[in-house]
Amino acid sequence: MAPLPLLLAGCIPAPVQDSAPYAAPPAPTQTASAIPPSPSMPQQSAKPEPQMIERKPVWTAQQVTANARTVAASSYSVQPGDTLRGVGNRTGAGSEAIARANGLQPPYALRPGQSLSIPGGRYHAVAEGETGIAIAVAYGVRWSDIVEINGLSEPYVLRRGQRLLLPGGTPFSSPAPSPRQPSTSLERRAAAFRIDIDDVLTGGQPAAIEDKPGTVAKAQPRPLPSNVPIAQPGTFSGPFAWPLKGNILARFGPGESGAKNNGIDIAAAIGTPIKAAADGVVAYAGDSIAVFGGLVLVTHGSGWVSAYGHASRIDVVRGQKVRKGQVIGLSGDTGYASKPKLHFELRKDRVPIDPMTQLPNP
Structure with a gap:
């Protein structure tokens, strides 16, 4: 920086x-879907509720x-x-x-x-x-x-x-x-x-x-x-890990409409755990950026920041230290998502970097 x-x-x-x-x-609360039904409760459909x-x-x-x-x-x-x-x-x-x-x-x-x-x-x-x-x-x-x-x-x-x-x-x-x-x-x-x-x-x-x-x-x-x-992490030289596995729906750069994608969009069923791509500190966790809905930003040091958008649930708070692979939330279709997915970005000194150049082969 x-x-x-x-x-x-x-x-x-x-x-x-x-x-x-x-x-x-606030710390996430247990949702109804996470509570096992009692014998007296009717069985719910296997289809996950958003x-x-x-x-x-x-x-x-x-x-x-x-x-x-x-x-x-x-x-x-x-x-x-x-x-x-x-x-x-x-x-x-x-x-x-x-x-x-x-x-x-x-x-x-x-x-x-x-x-x-x-x-x-x-x-x-x-x-x-x-x-x-x-x-x-x-x-x-x-x-x-x-x-x-x-x-x-x-x-x-x-x-x-x-x-x-x-x-x-x-x-x-x-x-x-x-x-x-x-x-x-x-x-x-x-x-x-x-x-x-x-x-x-x-x-x-x-x-x-x-x-x-x-x-x-x-x-x-x-x-x-x-x-x-927030506390600022020290130096960081990588590597990054995949936040979750899934088909790539949209790649970095201009799309068919000409609009630039500053990251990649990964298909993920609603409720899929989102994992931190590297050690760092949560710089933002909330849903005030309408286009991305539930969004987490993690700063890793040396100017690197990772972004995770369209989350249906956020499990971390601002200022919290996270470890590589730690679950930070659940995927969803919040914001302007047309289907369940994770929008993932990497930025170096605020400049968007193609995540595919920093992630291991899937």
Whole structure:
């Protein structure tokens, strides 16, 4: 992975990373199909019933209040003792934006009397418990646009108090709905908001708690609270294993319709165990990405991430360490699946890689 985002040397308080956009799903409960029938119960048909993925307390837009401050473009004369962070606090602009506007480089030393250009715009101050995706939803803008306009770098770690410059437009407000008029609330805009795997990988990690500048605190025991970053695995060089065995329904790359498949689709009867392709840590487990339904993302280290979509049941939680071959859920036809299957992806530094080049011969 690339280095952490711009951290202003010598003037950064202990940052707190924003909260994950999705709460960790609860431990799975035993389903009715898993309970053997008693002699008095009628025998069920041998045909398996489709299992619905358990609804979980997933991410909601209410985590972020759209209270951005509009700052006019201006200039600032540096005073004795000023730091770049302090100038940002005084002007309301982001210190990172000020650094970019003035061509400042680490360690961002300022001199009294120096004139700084303060870039104007709308700035959102990151609060504890916020994620990049949740901030994007609060203002109805794309997370990728926030990344671009702020020059954020991988792995896109936010910190408490960081001021993010927002793309154009006006903040969204949530007026109280009248009895005669349907709500045009933040929840409605959030419902229309679309995210994908890349959004989760870049904007879903909560702000890291630093014990001191440059030192990220260790993750807490699982199940990990949604406002704590996951532990990052060490180096990884493979190999990967098949998450399950089945006929390949769709291969990596452009399909018949021209749409690109970023992974492979494997035929699997509903309820087939899905196994982790390698050791790692669960980065996401939920069903908030509509196209994939039940989805698990596992980070393996060295930039590798595996994705498992269309699950009917998820048996792991965010932040949980998993071992290669461990069952992480059951296959299904959730999301936009036209038939029971597993959608499986491998990504290296967020770039989709053909899984067939990394998996052993079937």
